[in-house]
Amino acid sequence: MNFERIREKLNILADAAKYDVSCSSSGSKRKNTTKGLGDSSGMGICHSYTEDGRCISLLKILLTNHCIFDCAYCVSRKSNDIKRAGFKIQEVVDLTINFYRRNYIEGLFLSSGIFSSPDYTMERLIAVAKKLRLEENFNGYIHLKSIPGCSDELMREAGLYADRLSINIEIPTVSGLKLLAPEKDHKDFIKPIEKVKNEIIQYQADKKLIKNTPVYAPAGQSTQMIVGATGESDKDIMYSAVHYYSTYKMKRVYYSGYVPVLHDERLPALGTEVPMLRENRLYQTDWLLRFYGFDVRELLNNQHPNLDIDIDPKLSWALRNMNLFPVDVNKADKRMLARIPGLGMLSVNKILNARKYRRLNWENLKAIGIAMNRAKYFIVCDSKDWEHKDLEPAHIKSMILQSSQSKYQKMYNKQLRLFN
Numbered sequence: 001m002n003f004e005r006i007r008e009k010l011n012i013l014a015d016a017a018k019y020d021v022s023c024s025s026s027g028s029k030r031k032n033t034t035k036g037l038g039d040s041s042g043m044g045i046c047h048s049y050t051e052d053g054r055c056i057s058l059l060k061i062l063l064t065n066h067c068i069f070d071c072a073y074c075v076s077r078k079s080n081d082i083k084r085a086g087f088k089i090q091e092v093v094d095l096t097i098n099f100y101r102r103n104y105i106e107g108l109f110l111s112s113g114i115f116s117s118p119d120y121t122m123e124r125l126i127a128v129a130k131k132l133r134l135e136e137n138f139n140g141y142i143h144l145k146s147i148p149g150c151s152d153e154l155m156r157e158a159g160l161y162a163d164r165l166s167i168n169i170e171i172p173t174v175s176g177l178k179l180l181a182p183e184k185d186h187k188d189f190i191k192p193i194e195k196v197k198n199e200i201i202q203y204q205a206d207k208k209l210i211k212n213t214p215v216y217a218p219a220g221q222s223t224q225m226i227v228g229a230t231g232e233s234d235k236d237i238m239y240s241a242v243h244y245y246s247t248y249k250m251k252r253v254y255y256s257g258y259v260p261v262l263h264d265e266r267l268p269a270l271g272t273e274v275p276m277l278r279e280n281r282l283y284q285t286d287w288l289l290r291f292y293g294f295d296v297r298e299l300l301n302n303q304h305p306n307l308d309i310d311i312d313p314k315l316s317w318a319l320r321n322m323n324l325f326p327v328d329v330n331k332a333d334k335r336m337l338a339r340i341p342g343l344g345m346l347s348v349n350k351i352l353n354a355r356k357y358r359r360l361n362w363e364n365l366k367a368i369g370i371a372m373n374r375a376k377y378f379i380v381c382d383s384k385d386w387e388h389k390d391l392e393p394a395h396i397k398s399m400i401l402q403s404s405q406s407k408y409q410k411m412y413n414k415q416l417r418l419f420n
């Protein structure tokens with residue numbers, strides 16, 4: 001093996017893969033039943049993220065950054081003058097096994113530029129996973145990218161060896177995709193997603209009847225959307241995410257702020273990166289939709305098409321709906337408790353449990369661990385030492401921002417001084 005060449009390929013192809021954030025390794029239950037290598041259930045997989053939120057727990061590489069397509073937003077586009085490289089199938093297998101044995105990684109995240117054809121590329125991705133499973137007896141986590149436009153048969157095979165499959169929608173709207181990747185057809189993304197969804201349902205149903213039915217993509221499928229490459233609002237992005245969650249049973253939708261690395265008139269100028277906070281606000285919204293019972297239309301609509309940057313989406317919603325507050329924490333149902341700013345679901349469950357035994361006051365709520373600097377404006381309890389004073393939403397917002405440790409406090413204070 002030429003180690004220098006492998007190192008060079010690794011540099012190029014790991015760097016090219018860093019723009020893909022859809023690599024969470026949660027949700028798989030693949031067991032090591034054959035005394036093989038790895039175990040993707042529980043301890044075998046850890047979640048590790050770089051400071052900017054990108055996952056590093058897996059060997060995350062492209063099979064190649066050669067590509068026959070020319071998507072404007074992609075660093076691997078064929079017209080981009082960059083160093084190209086490609087791994088052989090056996091090289092990826094060897095790297096994965098060697099890194100796993102050294103405890104560097106917990107699994108493999110393998111994507112690829114499209115070379116020759118979607119089917120040819122997908123076949124080679126599957127070949128890596130198949131070799132790892134069948135020849136190396138590798139039971140660690142494998143996340144394969146699905147290649148847009150590949151055949152149903154290959155998608156069926158991929159799910160037999162991968163824990164998770166994902167296909168990146170990339171641009172949240174059909175019109176945006178047409179503008180930036182005119183060679184691509186939206187249907188080529190949807191077809192494999194639909195196929196994987198149906199196979200998951202089918203294999204799960206078969207498993208109930210026939211015990212030794214193999215597992216199919218046990219960690220489900222995910223997708224990624226690029227934020228800020230085109231002019232989509234947060235509403236466009238989140239409505240699209242909701243569509244993928246509900247129609248295709250996605251495990252996760254990831255949001256990746258566009259990083260301008262290429263000059264193209266269709267794209268934002270170099271040096272105008274999407275603020276990391278916009279990504280964070282989208283993830284917070286996603287969380288509220290999946291775990292807090294919010295409907296996307298409550299958080300984003302025609303009157304409010306973009307998320308506030310200086311406050312989180314739940315606080316923003318509450319300030320627009322002050323008629324629903326204050327909430328009595330000793331009486332409110334779970335749904336309404338979950339809507340109080342400063343209360344996570346853990347605190348909500350603690351409140352529900354604690355109030356079986358006594359009426360709760362501020363001291364009890366503090367002991368439960370709720371963020372009082374936000375919550376106190378929205379609740380009443382068995383205490384009189386804070387009275388809701390019909391404060392205006394703007395006033396509440398300014399007091400919360402001033403009392404919080406937020407890094408935006410400085411920015412906000414500066415704005416206030418302008419009006420003194």
Ligand code: SF4
Pocket residue numbers: 067068069070071074075076077078112113114
């Ligand atoms: S097909 Fe994929 S790898 Fe190729 S240019 Fe488009 S986004 Fe990049």
